[in-house]
Amino acid sequence: MENPKINIRETTLLSDNHYLLQKVTFDYTTEKGTDTQTREVYDRGNGATVLLYNREYGNVVLIRQFRLPTYLNKNETGMMIEACAGLIEEADPAETVRREAIEETGYHISKVEKAFAAYMSPGAVTEILHCFVAEYTKDMKLSEGGGLATEHENIQILEMPFKQALEMVKSGEISDAKTIMLLQYAQINKLLEI
Ligand SMILES: Nc1nc2c(ncn2[C@@H]2O[C@H](COP(=O)(O)OP(=O)(O)O[C@H]3O[C@H](CO)[C@@H](O)[C@H](O)[C@@H]3O)[C@@H](O)[C@H]2O)c(=O)[nH]1
Ligand SMILES: [Mg+2]
Incomplete structure (x- = not known):
């Protein structure tokens, strides 16, 4: 499988109470076409x-x-x-x-x-x-x-x-x-x- 091409469309901050919780909408493009997906991502650093x-x-x-x-x-x-x-x-x-x-x-x-x-x-x-x-x-x-x-x-x-x-x-x-x-x-x- 080829690697998909990713395009971040929108990032919404859901919480920055201590660390960051974000909702990210992105386009996932392969030879089959483009699929738009949304995921919640928790960022507490490394x-x-x-x-x-x-x-x-x-x-x-x-x-x-x-x-x-x-x-x-x-x-x-x-x-x-x-x-x-x-x-x-x-x-x-x-x-x-x-x-x-x-x-x-x-x-x-x-x-x-x-x-x-x-x-x-x-x-x-x-x-x-x-x-x-x-x-x-x-x-x-x-x-x-x-x-x-x-x-x-x-x-x-x-x-x-x-x-x-x-x-x-x-x-x-x-x-x-x-x-x-x-x-x-x-x-x-x-x-x-x-
Ligand atoms: N007030 C508040 N304090 C928080 C919160 N989340 C974490 N803390 C505090 O922030 C401090 C973080 O301590 P560290 O020793 O720096 O981190 P850790 O919690 O031990 O994290 C390590 O282990 C994790 C689990 O395996 C790893 O995920 C992380 O990378 C790191 O290695 C702790 O006192 C913890 O209670 C929160 O939401 N609110
Ligand atoms: Mg610790």
Whole structure:
């Protein structure tokens, strides 16, 4: 199939209460003709995430926090176990994960390695998420972490054996997409095998 030619006809702002919800009408043209479609698109910017791991201890650092959208969709407690992550503000993705690692886990990491980038929900959300891995050591724990009190983040830090994290993916206790992808990336690339 040839790529369609796209022409954006109209963009209507439905909400800019915190992020942007827009209604977009566009022409989708192929050799068969033109079809006009309308879609709602949620734009909350782009994000970056990092899996902290240590080969020697065989551990990864994850975080646990309440996520309202999951609570509204069958996650009974609303609590989610995730890799540390945040929205890219002014900084580049690597800077973002360094900042978020400090804010959320208290680990002051320096070297980060890009793993991949992924559109998280391409039918509705514009966001691309830049995914990193980084080695941490105990002496990098220089602050408490836990997220920004001003943002009511209430983040719990979980340092656990890599094996246990993989079992939690299997059991469904870890059900966050970026976290599953990063744990499997670490497994495929043997990051935690000495
Ligand atoms: N007042 C208000 N605050 C909001 C709203 N939406 C988000 N926030 C707040 O904005 C802050 C965002 O925190 P970050 O750590 O920067 O982002 P995140 O929520 O962890 O997002 C990360 O994970 C997402 C889910 O996997 C990713 O989608 C995202 O890209 C990023 O990586 C949080 O304190 C959150 O409560 C809103 O509608 N209103
Ligand atoms: Mg976060």
